Amino acid sequence: MPRSFLVKKHFNASKKPNYSELDTHTVIISPYLYESYPMPVIPKPEILTSRAYSPITVWTSAAPFHSPLPGGLSPLAGYSSPLGRVSPPPPSDTSSKDHSGSESPISDEEERLQSKLSDPHAIEAEKFQCNLCNKTYSTFSGLAKHKQLHCDAQSRKSFSCKYCDKEYVSLGALKMHIRTHTLPCVCKICGKAFSRPWLLQGHIRTHTGEKPFSCPHCNRAFADRSNLRAHLQTHSDVKKYQCKNCSKTFSRMSLLHKHEESGCCVAH
DNA sequence: CTGGGGAGGGGGCCC
């Protein structure tokens, strides 16, 4: 079943937002790709190594998340996701690895400045100087503005997405993320749009029926390597995901979650 | 209800 609600269709180009700064050109896969596909080769059977599985991942608040953004850098107000899926407000997105959700404590610099403010002699003795670029300002507000617009942002290497509230440490990572909003890779056959070319190529296999990933145990074939990997779990006596209470193993984390939600953990 | 397949998303690593 097509999951069209997950992707954006660019049927009407006039409705495409103007992402002039970071947008990438729309990628149209060459017709040759629709006609002939290089057959990926699996050199050897994929055997998943069992590893310790911790069913509950706890994202600690160790990593500081500096939330205040200058007005010009704040996420677009009222932006609605083009993905169709209506998401809850970002702060509730606890699954994201990019958000710790914790507020950073007052920085040393802020503390120093606050102590200055409480000490008039200190204010008189020296100008307000940026500890990063050594620029001096006659007023605290001037320094604060400078730091907010310049040095703090640079020192954090914080690149904020203008379509959501995610932040990245590099421009490259931000550009990669923005593709998930702009979806520049469009399927020539059905018009579905994807963030990356290889996602589009995987989608094209749904049209061609190509299944280059074969199971070495049962000769089933899959169009997606991840799905083959999940399938291989079904051949294993001991599955990858284990219930910490009853030790029953499952081939997928979702099945383990269902098992736990069904009351196993309560029963013990 | 459970297990599994299909389809797709996102971050990280490597070249």
Place this chain on the structure above:
DNA sequence: AGGGCCCCCTCCCCA
């Protein structure tokens, strides 16, 4: 720096 690829994950559907 950017693209390709890999891995892990999620969601939906169906037998």
